[in-house]
Amino acid sequence: MSDKPAGSTAGRIVLTGAKLIDREGAISGPSTIIIKDGLIAEILPGDGSGEAAPKLESVSRLGWSPGDRVIDCRGHFISPGLVNLHAHSPMNIFKGIAEDVTLEDWFNREIWPFESNMDGDDVEAGARLAVAEMLDYGVTAFADHYFEAGRICDVALETGIRADIAPTLFGMAGDFNDQLAAAEELIRNRNGEQGRLSLRLGPHSPYTCSPDQLAMCAESARSLGVGAHLHVEDDLAQIEASRELYGMTPMEVVSRAGLMDNPLIIGHAYWILPEERVLLKENNWIAVCMMTYMKLGYPPGPILDDPGDLPLCIGTDGAASSNCLNPLEQARLLALAGKSRQGNAEAFSLRTVWRMLMRGHDALPFGTGRLIPGDPADLVVWNLDLPHTAPAYNPLAALIYSGDARNAEHVLIAGDFVKEDGRLKLDTKSIVREAKERAGGILAKGKGSTKLVF
Ligand SMILES: [Zn+2]
Numbered sequence: 001m002s003d004k005p006a007g008s009t010a011g012r013i014v015l016t017g018a019k020l021i022d023r024e025g026a027i028s029g030p031s032t033i034i035i036k037d038g039l040i041a042e043i044l045p046g047d048g049s050g051e052a053a054p055k056l057e058s059v060s061r062l063g064w065s066p067g068d069r070v071i072d073c074r075g076h077f078i079s080p081g082l083v084n085l086h087a088h089s090p091m092n093i094f095k096g097i098a099e100d101v102t103l104e105d106w107f108n109r110e111i112w113p114f115e116s117n118m119d120g121d122d123v124e125a126g127a128r129l130a131v132a133e134m135l136d137y138g139v140t141a142f143a144d145h146y147f148e149a150g151r152i153c154d155v156a157l158e159t160g161i162r163a164d165i166a167p168t169l170f171g172m173a174g175d176f177n178d179q180l181a182a183a184e185e186l187i188r189n190r191n192g193e194q195g196r197l198s199l200r201l202g203p204h205s206p207y208t209c210s211p212d213q214l215a216m217c218a219e220s221a222r223s224l225g226v227g228a229h230l231h232v233e234d235d236l237a238q239i240e241a242s243r244e245l246y247g248m249t250p251m252e253v254v255s256r257a258g259l260m261d262n263p264l265i266i267g268h269a270y271w272i273l274p275e276e277r278v279l280l281k282e283n284n285w286i287a288v289c290m291m292t293y294m295k296l297g298y299p300p301g302p303i304l305d306d307p308g309d310l311p312l313c314i315g316t317d318g319a320a321s322s323n324c325l326n327p328l329e330q331a332r333l334l335a336l337a338g339k340s341r342q343g344n345a346e347a348f349s350l351r352t353v354w355r356m357l358m359r360g361h362d363a364l365p366f367g368t369g370r371l372i373p374g375d376p377a378d379l380v381v382w383n384l385d386l387p388h389t390a391p392a393y394n395p396l397a398a399l400i401y402s403g404d405a406r407n408a409e410h411v412l413i414a415g416d417f418v419k420e421d422g423r424l425k426l427d428t429k430s431i432v433r434e435a436k437e438r439a440g441g442i443l444a445k446g447k448g449s450t451k452l453v454f
Pocket residue numbers: 086087088231267317318
């Protein structure tokens with residue numbers, strides 16, 4: 001399928017004859033996309049075979065040369081890359097370690113005790129495993145939230161994925177000021193690195209950080225010119241506990257602290273109440289991670305009843321609660337849960353859910369998410385002619401209800417192939433081997449004592 005001339009890396013990439021799926025879910029084409037210097041240089045109409053087609057001769061008129069890489073994409077679809085707007089990538093190393101347990105046990109008896117014995121090498125191995133998984137699914141950017149965040153920055157740059165990383169801050173751990181100072185230093189040193197890294201502050205949540213600590217984060221984020229990323233309201237019980245403690249809902253606590261005045265990624269808000277919606281401001285985004293809510297047995301949240309004009313995006317959460325970092329799978333579960341909850345097959349339509357998948361680009365500062373000349377070439381070439389997705393009468397249905405990593409034939413980030421002809425550019429065997437070795441070490445160390453209580 002690919003025609004790779006020798007020494008093609010310095011030339012252009014020409015993706016001929018694919019149909020295009022834009023951020024609204026509209027399908028057009030076929031078209032030919034020319035990529036140069038990491039950007040979409042041109043989009044020409046035609047499929048390479050008809051009258052209006054930019055056969056390679058016409059591409060040649062525009063300066064095509066044997067050094068260019070030309071890929072026949074006829075019959076395929078090209079969309080902007082997928083975004084995972086809420087992850088804890090190192091937790092891939094815990095996948096399957098705490099199953100069929102309550103939320104309280106999941107935190108207090110399993111995850112936090114194991115995490116307390118985790119070191120930087122474990123973090124790095126888990127993050128590398130997660131990035132390999134995400135690239136396979138066509139994820140070109142993700143927003144992460146974890147400690148040892150510098151190690152995750154290293155993994156992102158090494159693998160080529162775009163990453164928005166929030167060093168996690170726990171208020172109840174007793175050394176909050178030190179954590180904040182370290183996070184500020186990391187942000188100052190690495191924000192914007194190579195155009196692929198963005199950093200922001202990561203207070204864990206209003207139930208593990210005090211209102212004063214959240215206000216310190218808001219002030220720090222403002223002075224650093226960055227945003228924040230935290231968890232809010234995944235469950236009704238958190239709202240009730242906050243009302244008892246502060247006389248306010250968690251969303252009101254976050255708003256009062258000033259965090260909503262800055263760019264803000266809110267993990268979950270599954271239980272955002274109708275009266276809290278007015279608190280959200282421009283550049284506040286909600287990452288819905290449906291598999292976590294279903295697996296941990298949360299009662300159905302109000303966003304299923306009425307998503308309204310909430311700025312919903314798709315996240316996966318960490319693999320310890322969600323097991324799967326495929327945004328398409330999470331979008332699928334959200335659509336199904338919403339239709340089921342409302343008893344309405346027209347709710348959470350394919351277009352609506354696709355827009356949620358694409359909206360994650362707006363929440364991140366990379367300028368990606370559109371198929372227009374001059375924008376970064378962060379793209380997925382989808383092959384839907386596979387047994388589980390053909391005949392794809394409706395490409396959005398094929399992707400959202402049936403799609404998986406097998407369909408992501410080529411994945412490009414800033415014009416670089418991170419997956420080509422269905423194969424990742426990473427050494428997945430050694431990544432899996434390293435993760436298994438680290439996982440064995442974690443089990444051998446066992447559960448430590450944690451200063452955290454849920
Ligand atoms: Zn989370």
